[in-house]
Structures are given as structure tokens and as C-alpha cells.
Amino acid sequence: MTAGAPVVTVREVSKAYPSGTLALDRLSLDVEPGELLSLLGPSGCGKSTLLRLIAGLAEPSSGSIAWTDTAAQNRLGFVFQEPTLMPWARVEDNVRLPLMLAGMSRGESGRRVGEAIAHVGLGGFERAYPRELSGGMRMRVSLARALVTRPRVLLMDEPFASLDEITRFRLESDLAELHQRQRLTVVFVTHSVFESVYLGTRVVVLSPRPGRVIASRRIEGPAPRVEAFRTSTAYLEACRDVSALLAAAMERPRTLTLSPSGSEGISPPPSPSGGRGQG
Amino acid sequence: MASRTMRPSYRVLAPGLIGLLALGAWEGMVRWQGIPPYILPGPILIARTVVSDWGTLFPSLLITLAITAAAFLVSAVLGLVLAILFTQSPWIERALFPYAVILQVTPLVAIAPLIILWIKWIPLALLICAWLVAFFPVLSNTVLGLTSTDRNLVDLFRLYGATRWQALRYLRLPAALPYFLGGLRISGGLALIGAVVAEFVAGTGGAQSGLAFRILEAGYQLQIPRMFAAVFLISAAGVLIFAVLTGLSRLALGRWHESEIDAEG
Numbered sequence: 001m002t003a004g005a006p007v008v009t010v011r012e013v014s015k016a017y018p019s020g021t022l023a024l025d026r027l028s029l030d031v032e033p034g035e036l037l038s039l040l041g042p043s044g045c046g047k048s049t050l051l052r053l054i055a056g057l058a059e060p061s062s063g064s065i066a067w068t069d070t071a072a073q074n075r076l077g078f079v080f081q082e083p084t085l086m087p088w089a090r091v092e093d094n095v096r097l098p099l100m101l102a103g104m105s106r107g108e109s110g111r112r113v114g115e116a117i118a119h120v121g122l123g124g125f126e127r128a129y130p131r132e133l134s135g136g137m138r139m140r141v142s143l144a145r146a147l148v149t150r151p152r153v154l155l156m157d158e159p160f161a162s163l164d165e166i167t168r169f170r171l172e173s174d175l176a177e178l179h180q181r182q183r184l185t186v187v188f189v190t191h192s193v194f195e196s197v198y199l200g201t202r203v204v205v206l207s208p209r210p211g212r213v214i215a216s217r218r219i220e221g222p223a224p225r226v227e228a229f230r231t232s233t234a235y236l237e238a239c240r241d242v243s244a245l246l247a248a249a250m251e252r253p254r255t256l257t258l259s260p261s262g263s264e265g266i267s268p269p270p271s272p273s274g275g276r277g278q279g
Numbered sequence: 280m281a282s283r284t285m286r287p288s289y290r291v292l293a294p295g296l297i298g299l300l301a302l303g304a305w306e307g308m309v310r311w312q313g314i315p316p317y318i319l320p321g322p323i324l325i326a327r328t329v330v331s332d333w334g335t336l337f338p339s340l341l342i343t344l345a346i347t348a349a350a351f352l353v354s355a356v357l358g359l360v361l362a363i364l365f366t367q368s369p370w371i372e373r374a375l376f377p378y379a380v381i382l383q384v385t386p387l388v389a390i391a392p393l394i395i396l397w398i399k400w401i402p403l404a405l406l407i408c409a410w411l412v413a414f415f416p417v418l419s420n421t422v423l424g425l426t427s428t429d430r431n432l433v434d435l436f437r438l439y440g441a442t443r444w445q446a447l448r449y450l451r452l453p454a455a456l457p458y459f460l461g462g463l464r465i466s467g468g469l470a471l472i473g474a475v476v477a478e479f480v481a482g483t484g485g486a487q488s489g490l491a492f493r494i495l496e497a498g499y500q501l502q503i504p505r506m507f508a509a510v511f512l513i514s515a516a517g518v519l520i521f522a523v524l525t526g527l528s529r530l531a532l533g534r535w536h537e538s539e540i541d542a543e544g
Contacts, residue, residue: 057434078438084431088453088535098439100449129535149439 005068006030007153007185008054013063014210015049023049025210026063031153036179036186038200040193040242042250046211047189048081051155054187072153072185077146079156083138085130085145091117092126095144102149109148116148117141119178136167143171147178154179154186160195172199173225180224193246197238198225205245214249217241320504328508336493336505340512343474343489346402347520350409351470355463357410358417362459365418366425366451367443383415387473391480401481405489408477413470417462424458425451460528467520475513 008031015024023046031037031054039047052058053065055078067073085094093100095116099109117126120140130138139159146154156175160168176199179186190196196203197219205215219238221229229235302322308314309321316324329336361379365372391408398404428451436446478491488496490509497505 052434055438057437076438078435080431080435082431084429084435086432086450086453088456097435097449101436101439101441101445131535 004033007033007067007069007072009064009066009068010050010054011064011066013050013053013060013065015046015053015058016061022210024053024060025212027206027212029204029213031185031187032202033185034183035201036176036184036188036199038196038203039187039189039206040196040203040246041191041206041211042208042246043191045206045208047191047206048157050206050211051078051157051187051189055155069152075149075151075153077149077151077154079139079142079146079154079159081158081161083130083135083142085138085141087130089129090126091122091128091130091133091141094130094141095148097145098149112148112150116144119147120144120174134167136163136171139163139167139171143175147182150182152185154184156186156188158189158191161191168195169227169230173227175199176223176225193239193243197235197242198230203238203242205242205249207249215245217245317501317503320507324504325507325511328504329511332505332508336490336509336512339488339490339493339509340516343471343478343491343513344516346405346409346474346478346489347467347471347516349406350413350474351463351467351520353406353410354414354417354466354470358414358462358466359421359459361418362421362425362455363447363452365422367447372422379415379418382411387412387476388480391477395477395481405474405477405481408480409470409473412473412476413466416465416469417459420458420462420465421455424455427458428454457528457532460524460531464521464524464528467524468517471513471517471520 008029010027010029010031012026012028013024014022014026016022027046027050029050039050041047049058053060055076056073086097089097092113096106096109096113099112100106114126117123120143122137122140122144125133125137130141133141142159160171163171172195175186175188178184186199188196188199190199200219201223202216202218204213205217206212207214217238221232221234221238306321306323309319320328361375365376387408390411394407395401395404398407432450432454433446436450441449474489475491478489479495482492482495490513493509494506497503497509
């Protein structure tokens, strides 16, 4: 990993919904350049909210989110949990959308659209409509659309959660490769321990709502990831650690968040039941 | 949903068979009971009357259809434009929507006499009456369509810096299209009903002779078969309008919308 100034600095950010529910509580986080940061936490811990705040789709109630590199901020890709395609538009037009909105003509954008579609392995499906594709293929279209702007930063909100395992494994490998090849910075929200470890160069564990950073753990593994990593000792060890961290996060009483947030690692509890707390 | 999995031949056969049975029973009853035509004419007599009185009925049909078409077009355009205005500014919506509802819930027969009284040019009065019943489904459906756009897509457009116009043109309008077309399908039939009701209210008082006028006239003259023939033409026109609008919607939504896709094997 190249050590440099963080791409995004999140400082003491809190977010309350209009209903008064606190989604995030004084959360701090640095996104380092070139990393694939897995944000891991239980459902409803505010990780999607955090991603929306980073993207600028919502404003924090307090605290600050700073992009050190505004060029990166302007070249941002976002992938939602659902493919979020326009059903009335063909694959190529869905992928073209960001360029079209930026005022680029069809002629200019044509090559980049073709490239992006090829990158995600959907060559030949340019003229298809979303409903004619499988769930995994739709997600690839969504990915191609995020890549077409040649982003520096990719924000992904549980993009593979609704896919079957085989499709998910393939897309995870593809994403790992894209991350490596295009030197992307990726923030990847997930509630799966295994996914967070397989993909992430770093895993940040969030507490249940209101979300705070409980722990951060680097994952050592081949770059880009290969399927063999899934059965390696390093992977399994990391999964056990992260599971334990998550379990610890789940056990903490919600009102008691005294430890300094954002610090590296709370030591996992001594209990050997490392597989707990993936819910 | 069941019709989507049926074989096409059944889709035509089943209702056709029911229709034939009903018509046969009707004709049989009229004959065996010896019901005179001025009480209840049989379907064969009605069919003959449609043919023999075509010279009077057809021009009347055209007049009614002209009013219907004009009211429908105004409803479609105005419904769409108002819906866009409503969704662009909550102020406009809050200010105007209650009145749209009031127009919709007030019975046409109650206000048609006033409209016909105020507006001297009868075709325009009829048009306004028909429009009053026809435009609300377009308006409310389109507003619903424009406001129920996928939230994530709205976010995506924001993220990529879409202007208000771009979001409307490339996101909200296409997303609202199925709703708009659904509104049109309801509105087409209502425009016809509105036109006929208004013609009834206008009666013989100087109105151009639309089909409703023919029904009234035939009623006064106890030409019941012609009355039935006129009613039949109105229903047929309604079915035709629905079929045309359904075809239009199929053409427009084509490959992308679930409602227009037949179940696959």
C-alpha cells in the first residue's frame, strides 16, 4: 500500500435521522489511497448512511467529511445494493448515463462505454434490456456504469448481497482485479465477514446503531486476490479475528461507548467462539 | 395474472363463447316469450337496425367521437403538463390539487346543466364536460409515476450532477410513462362517458346530434331497436378506444416494462 494523505477524512461525524434516531455517533475514519476498505457491521449500523455521507448524497448532522483530493471527489463511482438500472434503457445507455449527464456526445462516449462493458465481461449484451439479464449480469452493468467515468474512488453499498454465492465469488474476484489494475480506492460496505476479509486490504468493524468504529484490521493477502486465498490459513485466521471483533462489537452495551473511537483494534475477547456474531 | 399464462386462442375464445351464449339466450327469450320489440328487441333485430339506420347513426357516432377525442387529447396534454408542474413545485401541487379533486368528485350530471347554460357554443360545453371526467386519472396517475421514481436512481442522477431538466427528461418522465399510459387507458373510456352524459343533459336543446341525442330521440319515438343500436355503437366505440390505447401502451413500453411482457416458458 502506498502511504499517503488519506483520500477522505471523516472526523467525529454524527448523523441523526429526522425521526431522531441516531445512525452514526461521532464516527472517525480515514480512507487511504489505493486501499480496498471493507466496512463491516451488523444490519442497520449506519454503514450505508456513512457511504451516502462520503458520496455527498446527505449532510452529516455534525462533524466533518473532507476530501483531500477534489479531483477524486469529482471522479466518484457509486454502486448500490440493487443494480439500480433504468429499465427502459439498453445496457449501453445505462452504462453511458454518467457521461451523457456530463454532456458528452454519443460519439465521444462510445469507446469508453464499450470498454467499461468489456471490463465487466458483458461484451455482446450492449443492446439488451436490463430485464433480459440475470441478477449477476445486472450488477455487472451497474459496475460498468460506475467504471465508465474512470473513477479514482469507488463506493459500494453491499453490491453483491442479493446474489447467489457462485455469482458473488466471481464478481468478488473481478472486483479485486479491477481494484488492482485500475489503482482504485474502494470503500466496500458489507455485513459478511468472509466478503470483508476476502476483498478488503483493511476491514473496519462498526458497532450496532449508532455506528462507531470499533476496530480496524489490515488483511495480508495476495493482490489481486485469487480463489486459493479463500482456503488459505491467512484468510481463515483473518476471518476468525474479524468475527471475534464483530462479536465484541455486538456485545458492547449501546450506551457505553467510552473507548476512543478510530483507534486500531480492540483486543478480541478471549472466548474461542470466533464464529459468533455474523448476524 | 392468469390471462398472462393462457394460450392466446383461449383469450379470444373464452369471452367470445360467453358472449355468444348470452346473445343466444337473449334472442331465444325474446322469441319464445313473444316480447314485442318496443319492450325489448332481440340482438338480431338490433344488428339489422344498426345496418338499416347506419345513415343516421354513423354521423352521430362521429360527432360523439369527435367530442370524445378532443376531450381525451386535452386531458392527456393538460394532465401531463399539470402533473409535471405539480412535481416540480410542491407549492403548486398544494395549491391546485384539492381543486382537481373537487372537480373529480362533483357529479358531472349535477354541473353539466350549468356548464351548458354558461357556454353558449354547445360543442365546447360538451368538451368541457367530457374533459372534467377524463382528465383526473391522467393527472393523478402521472403524478404518482413522477413521484415514485426509484430513490437510488434519483441519488445516482444527483451524484453525477444531473440538472433538474435532465432528471425530468431522462429519469422521471420515462419512469412515469407506464403510469401515464395507464391513466390514458382509464381516461379514454371516461371521455366517452363524459361526452355521452353531457349530450344527454344538453338534450335536444340545439345540440348537434350525437349518439346520446339519437337515444333520446328514439326513446321519444318509441323506436327502441334504434335506441339499442345507438347504445351498442357507444359500447363498441368504448371497446375500440380501450383496444387502441392498450395497443399504444404495448408499443410504447415494448420490451422494457413487466406489464407488457408475456410469461416465458
